[in-house]
Amino acid sequence: MAQLFNILAPFLVACFFLVERSSASPSSRDKDEFDINESIGIIINHPLNKERPASYLLGPPLTEEEIFFTLQPVLEIRDDSHFEQLFQLYKVTDGLKTLEAEADGHPLKDIWLIPGYYLLSLREVVETLTIMTRTSDVWNPSWLPLFASRAGDFLVYDTEDGHIHEFLTKESLRWEVAPNIQTFLEGIANKLRDGRILLNENGLLEEISMDAQTHEGLEDKILDALYLSANTENTLESEILMEEENVGAPPDLYFKCQKMPNVCQNIKNAIQMNKPRLLKRIKDKNKIRQNRRLACGKSKCTGINNSCDEYPFASTSQGGAGATIMCVPLSENNSQGGQLSGFFKSKSIGNNAWFNMKSP
Known part of the structure; x- marks a missing residue:
């Protein structure tokens, strides 16, 4: 009898959960559904996305039963708003x-539905959550990854609490971007709709500030600046810059390569291509994001558990479009992030x- 109960328990919980949801106030449910449907519809069907893989490679809708049974093993699903x-x-x-994006060979910039990110399938949500919980020292098990950069x-x-946060693994940076999914979308x-997200000359979706739109011609200057931000700084130039700033001997960064071969x-390849060992850290999250998108936007790291790695790091002034990139396991990027943030601290x-x- 006990064995039978253990087998049936998940199904009984699911039935109870779905009955509770169906008895919720129709007016409140319809309002949330309409707002989210409208917002995601605008995003998917906007001219910037409609003809791109970011939109036409999206999967079909799921039923409530499919969503529940996919998430139930990893989350305590409650009937909260x-x-x-x-x-x-x-x-x-x-x-x-x-899988289709990988088979078709699309670069990351073409699958990003919003600036720097694509929407994960629910199966990939669960797989990514499992990897991050197992391999990242700073990942919170209560975080459910909805959008990913593949970098x-x-x-x-x-x-x-239902909040949306942005998390940069390699820098161990996190901040809140919206109080809930609906507000975020x-x-x-x-x-x-307001033209504050554009497709720049690098083929990247980029957000511009409202202040920028109030200045005639500034939009073109922003695009030009993004296009020209490809970094060509080499070893000699880094040494000259450091000497001009008259700083002492910089601390050495050693990586434990057995954890992230x-x-x-990739670092070794980059240094052989005359990328600098001397690096200057930046902490501006907007610049870090821009550097990573410029570096990894052209990569094709779209497979499950693939992640684009860049050198010089996006968190340095030498990072950006000129960085050397390689597709690596997500767990290795987690290891690099832990070692790099630990070194900085x-x-x-x-x-x-x-x-x-x-090193290496």
Whole structure:
């Protein structure tokens, strides 16, 4: 009898959950569904996305039963308003079909539905959550990755309070971007409608500030600046810059390469191509994101558990479009992030401080 109960328990919980949801106030449910449907519809069908793989490679909608049974093994699903919004999102689309994107050889910039990110399928949400929980020292198990860059960055949904946070794995940086899924999607939709998200000359979706739109001709200057930000700084130029700033001997960074052999190989390849060992840290999250998108936007790291690694790091002034890139396992990017952030902290490497990439 006990064995039978253990077998039936998940199904009984699911039935109870779905009955509770169906008895919820129709007016409140319809309002949330309409707002999320409208917002994601604007994002998917906007002219910037409609003809791109970011839109036409999205999967079909899921049923509530499919969503529940996919998430139930990894989450304690409660009938809260923020879970309601999660359900509504995946009832519109099951996110990017990454296997097709990989088979077609699309670069990351073409699968990003919003600046720097694509919507994960629910299966990939669970797989990514499992990897991040197992391999990242700073990942919170309550975070559900909804959008990913495939370069180590995520937009996560906090299952404890429903908030949306941006998390940069390699820099161990996190901040809140919206109080819930609905507000986040509405914000993106409004920016697209208002022309505050553009496709720049590098083929990257980029957000511009409202202030920029009030200045005639500034939009073109922003695009030109993004296009010209490809970094060509080499070893000699880094040495000259450091000497001009009259700083002492910079601390040496050593990586434990046995934990991330592919990352170390990418660094070795880059240094052999005359990329600098002397690096200058930056802490501006907007610049870090821009550097990573410029570096990894052309990569084709679209497979499950693939992640674009770049050197010089996006968190340095030498990073950007000229960086050497390689597809590495996500777990290796997690290891690199832990080692790099630990080094910055232990050596007090602040903004605009120099350090030396000693290994490999």
